[in-house]
Amino acid sequence: MSFANIYGHTKQISMLQKAMAQKRVGHSYIFSGLSAIGKKTLALEFAQAQNCENAALRQDACGQCPSCRKTTHGSHPDIHVLQAQTQFIRIDDVRGIQDQMTFRPLEGGKRVFIIDEADKMNEPAANALLKTLEEPSADNILILVTARPFRLPQTILSRCRHLRFNPLAAGDVARFLTEQKRMEPAHASALASLSGGSIGRALELDAEDMIAFRAGLSGLLRDAGRRDPMSLIVLASFLGQDKKHTQQGLSILHTYFRDALVYRETARASMLLNADDLPVVESLAGRLEGDDLLHNIAVVEKSRQSLDMNANKSLTLDAMAFKLHL
Ligand SMILES: [Zn+2]
CATH class of the missing domain: 3.40.50.300 (P-loop containing nucleotide triphosphate hydrolases)
Structure with a gap:
């Protein structure tokens, strides 16, 4: 070594x-x-x-x-x-x-x-x-x-x-998965984008299931806005659809808001965890201020903690969706 x-x-x-x-x-x-x-x-x-x-x-x-x-x-x-x-x-x-x-x-x-x-x-x-x-x-x-x-x-x-230590860049996680785990490059980069920058988390994920779930969530996030309350309810119920996905969904939301912040500052896709889903990151970075994005990250993390402490799931997710600045 x-x-x-x-x-x-x-x-x-x-x-x-x-x-x-x-x-x-x-x-x-x-x-x-x-x-x-x-x-x-x-x-x-x-x-x-x-x-x-x-x-x-x-x-x-x-x-x-x-x-x-x-x-x-x-x-x-x-x-x-x-x-x-x-x-x-x-x-x-x-x-x-x-x-x-x-x-x-x-x-x-x-x-x-x-x-x-x-x-x-x-x-x-x-x-x-x-x-x-x-x-x-x-x-x-x-x-x-x-x-x-x-x-x-x-x-x-x-x-x-x-x-x-910062979370790893998606590219580094993907490189680890292809070099050390002999994963196919396409799978590796999708998992890397979902890993939140953690090799350990990438290894725990079920690739195909997670890719489909993130694609669904990303589409809802792109379309959600406060002017359309229904879009927020749909986002919340998508996150609450099953127990396994709820925490992962919140992690993914966190990574999108984090990416939008990074992208606002650097305009560099290589730094992003969701580099393979640039249009959604760009859209968030374009319509939200830095303060809104920080607020959203805090709101998501607070919901995650509440759910860890066994708060009512649908109430927590609905309340979260309406508190997000979108
Ligand atoms: Zn030596």
Whole structure:
């Protein structure tokens, strides 16, 4: 592996490589962003590069040296991934890290601890980790990976370098699906556009079913407007037609409003999640202001949360449709 194997996230990669080149790698990082977009993969890649015997020249892992091979096989003694075994990451898990930190790295490079789903630390664990962050040591790097950075205490957030990861561009998700999963290009690009920029979500989707569903939703969205209340009711009932599709439908709506915002700013189709459905994105971008689009995203997310908490489905969706600025 090397950074070249990472899909997307070029800005974050170049920040890390720059820190390596300047020998100013931090002691503690937070990698935050949507789940299943490659944050942990990049953290491992960074750990590999920190320990690679040939990394000095190009700030990247060679993938060939003994150290790189151990990392690839998950057997490098100085690279550790901590994952919650239960609902929480507990103080004993953090103490395990602290015990190891008292020794020098076994192979003379940097010891890297990656804490996956770091927001699962309970309070005692977070307090214990804070002590480590307050007394950093030169040999150790901590990387907290999370999709919910807002659940981490401010005291931890403020002591880490925070790298925020964007959803992947649809093109990157499609490339992953064709290169790694050998999917047909047409299927891959349709699924990618529905994935919300998450490889994990793309892999969960049933391609043909979702393509048909999105096409239906996109048509209704294009035609919906406040001057025609019936169009809003139809949109709501389409979203509510069956349980499986409701949450996915709200995700898709979110991506269209997000795309319209991006398109208003950049006028570049390559940045869009729904790049293959440009006319609808263009139409939204043309008739709505940025504030309307932000309002719509908030309205969709609020409905999603209400439904998560078992609110009445048709009432929630009807109310949402009438609150949207369309
Ligand atoms: Zn190497």
